[in-house]
Amino acid sequence: MEEEFRDHISTVNEDGKRIWVYPKKPKGKFTNRRKWVSYSLLIFLLTAPFIKIKGDQLIELNILERKFSIFGATFWPQDLYLFAVILIIFIVFVILFTIIYGRLFCGWFCPQTIFMEFVFRRIEYWIDGDWTQQKALDKQAWNAKKWGKRILKHTIFWLISFVIANIFLAYIIGSDALLKIILEPVHLHTGGLISMGIFTTLFYFVFSRLREQVCTTICPYGRLQGVLLDQNSMVVAYDYVRGEQRSKFRKGEDRPAAKKGDCIDCAQCVHVCPTGIDIRNGTQLECVNCTACIDACDTMMDGVGLEKGLIRFVSENGIKNRSRFQWTTRVISYTVLLVILIGVWITMLAMREDFSTTILRQRGSTFQIDEDNQITNIFEIDLTNKTKETFDVRLRSSEGEVKLQIANERIRLPGEKHVRERFIARFPYKVIEKGTHKIDVIILGNGEEIDRVSIKLIGPSF
8 A cells, every 4th residue: 555654653663663763864955054053043042041131031931930031021920911922923823834834843943853963863973873883783782882882872961961951940940040059059959959850861861762752753743734734835845756756776777768757766865864754655744844855865866967856845736736835825814814913912012011010808808997987998919010120119099088008108119029018998988989989099119100000998888
């Protein structure tokens, strides 16, 4: 059956056992471009937590303190709606990107692929050699040379995994907190050290054992592309119109006259594939569009004097009808939707307030009447300062007959912090009409109004 290969993944045999992939070291134009992209992204990933903009990390996702910094902008739980819109934008972008470019993100920008192919795999090539040498090393008996290579390789893998785990932690708790933990005695952070060991082991296991299994069976994006791709999506594909019938190359042979295609059946595209597939079988979920097969095929085509591009970025319609990429209704619709969502998010970001105030009645309380025959209500105020400036906060009522009293008379609100305090609203009977009355609480920061919140006063209904 021609489509039998789709019944199982390429890295599992008929007995359900894993087939270990030994990809040949790729070389060529696209590989060199991927190196530049990958190493640039690696530098960014490793340094972003340590780059500061106005005192804040370039990127920090501090779940513990509920503080998120992205390119110098700080967001708090009150800004959750902005993250909701960002999430929607990301989903629409992923859909649009996949519709147009297939799984290109996986092969060129995904951290899993970047670390695997341009860090761990490079170390493996350096220690164990290229694919044939790796196969031979795995099959040979254990001796001093093999033990030495295995210990060296896996020690380096573990150390790199430890660095990755620490960088990952810096994104969560902040680089300053991480450096403090590193410089302080170990016994003060035993729990953290155990957690770090767990994360290090996880990363080590992913890059030393799971490898391509993450892309082919675990990552949901690989499954998602199956419902997003269409015949106009640009993917790494084999030009079967030009390539078939496959046949070994013979010098001086007139292949068109012999009804032979340009594919010389060298299998170099299979040897370099990091997920172990044969791209000549057509578009497959396991393909991460890494372009290694393009470089391998172009090298062989150049060597035998045939035209390059037998494997290239092209759509199914591009192969079948020799047509260029087309802006279909589907692509245009998603593009317009993405532009609108980005515009909405920018507008919401521009309208975001620097302060957030929440005032709630103290839980379980109603009203009281004090010795001066005044009605009192107790409230809790939660203030969030999204700026870096510190404010001395006072509360004032919009109505002169209603007095607001804080225990400390003044609230000190540091930059990028939130505080919670209680205050009492005291007012005479005449303020209340039918048991309730609404007023505005004016929040003053350093003498100027920074926010205003409406509250409801309650009292006797007679």
